[in-house]
Amino acid sequence: MSAPIAAADALITGALITGALGSAEPPPAPDARLVLVAGPELAGATGLAAALRERLPGCTVVEERVEEAIAGTVPAAVVFAVSAVAPLTESDCRLVDAAAADTDLVVGVVTKIDTHRGWREVLAADRELLARHDDRYRSVPWVGAAAAPDLGDPILDELVALLERRLADPDTLRRNRLRGWEVRLQRAVDAGEREVTGHRRRVAALHRDRAAELRRHRLARTEQAIALRGRLQQARVRLAHLARNRTTAMRAELAEDAAGIRRRTRDRFAAHTRDRVGAVIAAVDAAVNDELDRLAAALGLSAPPPAGPPIPPELPGPPLRSRRLEARLTMVLGAGFGLGMALMVTRLVAGLAPGMTTAGVAAGALLGLASTGWLVGVRGLLHDRAVLDRWLSDVAARLRSAVEERVASRVLAAETALAGQLAHREESER
Incomplete structure (x- = not known):
């Protein structure tokens, strides 16, 4: 286990966590060289994944559709690709939630900027929509890219430089580990709340039954x-x-x-x-x-x-x-x-x-x-x-x-x- 992951685990386990939180299992360790490319249909996620494999030879770049092959592991970064044709939809935001559940490093990419001149307006709208969907996405960086343009070379330099810089930062691995812990603990809290809510509902139902029985008896x-x-x-x-x-x-x-x-x-x-x-x-x-x-x-x-x-x-x-x-x-x-x-x-x-x-x-x-x-x-x-x-x-x-x-x-x-x-x-x- 690397030092950033150990530091994150020590921070969590050293806190005073009891009850349902204490029973939460630790998240799987993130893979420091694994990059997941996700996105809706026709957003160019497949071409972007292929281009990143060439530009990031030291990383394992996978697409969301083949994520079953790496089941049980947590990517170090999630690259979310959306088309420059139109802004994000609510279903796209839920796709980001599923792909980056245990990963803190999320990079938004507006693809096909070579054929859509208004891609910057779309990028600004996507940034606002995703931040409005969840506060954790307010600090998500957004870049434009063209993995397979009709004319000229791929436009990936800004994205590649951003990924290399963030993946080389030791703090990224620690933040991903903390994000995994947050998800696990939140799930434990939600389970506890559901249990408490169910218990309260059962108690309320018993009270209603008792009141009805008392009314019937009276x-x-x-x-x-x-x-x-x-x-x-x-x-x-x-x-x-x-x-x-x-x-x-x-x-x-x-x-x-x-x-x-x-x-x-x-x-x-x-x-x-x-x-x-x-x-x-x-x-x-x-x-x-x-x-x-x-x-x-x-x-x-x-x-x-x-x-x-x-x-x-x-x-x-x-x-x-x-x-x-x-x-x-x-x-x-x-x-x-x-x-x-x-x-x-x-x-x-x-x-x-x-x-x-x-x-x-x-x-x-x-x-x-x-x-x-x-x-x-x-x-x-x-x-x-x-x-x-x-x-x-x-x-x-x-x-x-x-x-x-x-x-x-x-x-x-x-x-x-x-x-x-x-x-x-x-x-x-x-």
């Missing part, structure tokens, strides 16, 4: 909570309607019983009413249990824990208290009615059979007493029926309030229990 949780709340509201409406219907039906049945009550069954009516109230409460509670069990099964949850036995509402007895003043008034009215009946019967008997006046008086007295007793009894029974009917209205109101409160409390407790199960299931599914 949406599912919200939908389940809405479904649970909606079903509970529907169950509450149905159960409240059932409770009202049961209460109304019981009130109608007991009112019919109270309308036909007799003195013998009057005292047992309150106990019968309390039994019916207990039966209605038990039926509503059983309906609540069935409704909540079906709701939990529809949502895939366990049935809520059973509630305690329902407590019947306090029902005071019917106010069938003593009615002394009213009874006295009724007896007075009954006595008057009975006296009138007795006088009527007595006069009727006396008029029909004057000899049976005494018997008519006795019969009228008995009929009057019987009428008085019947009137007093009927009036008391009708009063008791009216009292019981009003009492049944109070019982129905108390029962309706109790069963509606029972339904609301049971549904609220079920909502708490089922919501807890739902939250626990969601946590276990995460």
